[in-house]
Amino acid sequence: MSDTSIVLRIIPVSYLSGLGLRRPHRMIERHVMAYRRQWLIVVSGFFEPLFYLLSMRAGVGDLVGDVSVAGRSVPYDAFVAPALMASSAMNGAIFDSTGNVLHRLKYARIYDAALATPMGPADVAVGEISWALIRGQIYAIGFLAVMAAMGLTESWWSLMALPVCALIGLTFASIGFLGTTYMRGWSDMEIVNTLMMPLFLFSATFFPISSYGGWAWVVQLSPLYHGVALVRACNAGVWTASLVVHALVLLVISVVMLAWGSRRIDRLLRR
Amino acid sequence: MPEPLIVARGLKKRFDDFEAVKGIDVEVQPGEVFGFLGPNGAGKSSTMRMIACVSPASEGTLRLFGMDPAVDGAKIRARIGVVPQLDTLDTELSVQENLWIYGRYFDLSRAECRRRATELLEFAQLTDRADSVVEHLSGGMKRRLSIARSLINEPELLLLDEPTTGLDPQARHVLWERLYRLKQQGVTQVLTTHYMDEAEQLCDRLVVMDQGLIVAEGSPRELIDQYSTREVLELRFGAGTNDQFGPQVVGIGDRFEVLPDRVLVYADDGEAALAEAHHRGLRPESALVRRSSLEDVFLLLTGRSLAD
Known part of the structure; x- marks a missing residue:
């Protein structure tokens, strides 16, 4: 744990303040202003995982029966629900940090305008990633409420899934933001969609990691896998030492991507 | 003589292997309207971006208000207003929201943003379009909104990169009149243009730039007397x-x-x-x-x- 806190201390604070991290919340303020008129777009992102969940309960669950997780047997929908919750946090974060950031960066030139003020590149990067994280968190809260209503939460520990989803959102928002700084145009958004699908399907989302056999190590490369494992543990209220590793993986990815993304945006905007 | 507001010495800007600005010396006094005149590709916009503290100088020294952009970029930007060559208005926001959020970037209180926005809409003759979506504005209106936005922090220095390019003659004259008012209020202005009439109308003093260098300097009248x-x-x-x-x-x-x-x-x-x-x-x-x-x-x- 101490290693991470050192990284956290060294990289973002001194590094990001060098890139002008002082008022990232202004970026969020701008988005709240813009989305007041388009709140429907925000809400719509919540439905996709919800429909998946309903289909799992209605059909697939009956066919599959119970699944064994950490030595316990749980109904299939209770197995899949936490994974879908983690996925919805990922979706919210990715969609905002890629397509919307690309639009603001290359076409609307929102950041160029902001950087003519005391705002700095790190304000833009941290502000955008925070906004994407917030959006992912909104979906996670909605999803958890639905899970509770459907009787899929097992204890109050399920609430712990919310901060975990914030971490997942942070991870994917940082990755999405960095990736977007390398995009040449809209056609590159296809790459995002192509990458998201296998991530969603093969992060031990729909079947336990044991079923991947010799390919389990590939699954472990997916950041979503670590997120899914954490949300599942929260929902079951089962705590193991391996959870610390999962959280560390996400944290380290976030920190590195965030610092790298800030550097990239500085290069792009302050030529 | 008061302290110059802008001092550049041997200022250069390189992009990879291309040198856009090849070492220029410039001084701009408070209250002056100063112009960079030259064709496309002369290095005007690169110079403006360095002065606006959004593009680091490759070589040479630059001081604004006695401060170094590399050190105090944010502090300097807090005191200047920028009208970029291409409008960077926020098309997802209304006309007045554009002014509000810009004020917030400068850490003004919400109440202060609203107060100044109301005044600036008046100044830019856009009061009746306050709630319009930016996309629906004409070119001249967008330009006036850009200028209004650049004034939200009550800047001591206003940077205008080709302020009237692409505007019809009537819209240009409206804009010139607004800029003249700002001059009377004591706002220092630095502008680039490739329109001769614009330079003659607005500038107290100007430099002619060509291929990254300053080839002449003086008031419009002096330059004509000297060279023609x-x-x-x-x-x-x-x-x-x-x-x-x-x-x-x-x-x-x-x-x-x-x-x-x-x-x-x-x-x-x-x-x-x-x-x-x-x-x-x-x-x-x-x-x-x-x-x-x-x-x-x-x-x-x-x-x-x-x-x-």
Whole structure:
């Protein structure tokens, strides 16, 4: 744990303040202003995982029966629900940090305008990633409420899934933001969609990691896998030492991507 | 003499292997309207971006308000207003929201943002469009909104990169009048333009830039007096034949210049030059005597017209 806190201390604070991290919340303020008129777009992102969940309960669950997780047997929908919750946090974060950031960066030139003020590149990067994280968190809260209503939460520990989803959102928002700084145009958004699908399907989302056999190590490369494992543990209220590793993986990815993304945006905007 | 607001010494800007600005010295005094004049690619916009503290200088020193952009970029930007060459208005926000959020970027309170936005909408003649979506504004309105937005922090220095490019004549005059008002209020302005009339109208002092270097400096009047004759005789001999008639005007004025569509004869007395041309038997399709302008200065200094 101490290693991470050192990284956290060294990289973002001194590094990001060098890139002008002082008022990232202004970026969020701008988005709240813009989305007041388009709140429907925000809400719509919540439905996709919800429909998946309903289909799992209605059909697939009956066919599959119970699944064994950490030595316990749980109904299939209770197995899949936490994974879908983690996925919805990922979706919210990715969609905002890629397509919307690309639009603001290359076409609307929102950041160029902001950087003519005391705002700095790190304000833009941290502000955008925070906004994407917030959006992912909104979906996670909605999803958890639905899970509770459907009787899929097992204890109050399920609430712990919310901060975990914030971490997942942070991870994917940082990755999405960095990736977007390398995009040449809209056609590159296809790459995002192509990458998201296998991530969603093969992060031990729909079947336990044991079923991947010799390919389990590939699954472990997916950041979503670590997120899914954490949300599942929260929902079951089962705590193991391996959870610390999962959280560390996400944290380290976030920190590195965030610092790298800030550097990239500085290069792009302050030529 | 007060402390100059901008001081640049040996300022250079390189992009990979291309040198856009090749070492320029500039001083701008408080209250002055200062212009960078030059064709596209002269290095004007690169210079402006360095002054706006959004582009680090590759070499040389730059000081604004006595501060170094590399150290105090944010502090300097807090005191300047920028009107970029291409509008960077927020198309997802309304006209007044554009002003509000911009004020917030400068850490103004919400109440202060609203108060200033109301005043600035008045100034930009956009009060009745306050709730409009930016996309639906005309080019001139967008430009005025850009200027209004750049004033939200009550800047001491206003940077305008080609403020009237792409605007119709009426919209340009409205804009010039607004800029003149700001000058009267004591706002220092630095602008780039490739319009001669704009430079003559607005600038107290200007530099002519060409290929990354400053080739002349002075007030519009000084530059004309120094580099050109009082008057210019324009002779048009018809397309494709100007080359051939050019040499026949040798000695009529101080010097001459052959352009694709006309021959320019520089002389203090244009009418006398025309009489001499007629006397030599030259029969141009049309002839015109006019006063020298910055266009002529530019032509002499760079050998090219500004429109290139």
